[in-house]
Amino acid sequence: MELAKLHHVAIICTDYKKSKEFYTKVLGLKVISEVYREERRSYKLDLAVGSHCQIELFSFPDVPSRPSYPEAAGLRHLAFTVKNISSYANYLETQGVEVEQIRIDPLTHKQFTFFSDPDGLPIELYEE
Structure with missing residues (x-):
């Protein structure tokens, strides 16, 4: 048994509109689907990375900041x-x-x- 390939990477953003523009307009990733989930007050945007991988961009209210410097586990x-x-x-x-x-x-x-x-x-x- 083996893993075949990476399917997707999930990213949680703090400003959905700004991040959507960055990933679609600046990086040029194509939108596969976009859904607003009322019960979670959350967007989920699926973006194509080439023909083999996706980025799932999520927005949630009040997310904590990502620890980066110094580098954190994960x-x-x-x-x-x-x-x-x-x-x-x-x-x-x-x-x-x-x-x-x-x-x-x-x-x-x-x-x-x-x-x-x-x-x-x-x-x-x-x-x-």
């Missing part, structure tokens, strides 16, 4: 592969997103960098 960051890391980093900067300096992974010799979503969740770009 999910550390999301990572996406891109064909041209410099072009994508430049694009993000034109959208007002602060991007760290591009570095070289000492093990794989591939380029990578980080930026954050509206709630400070670290997101990595990794060269294919």
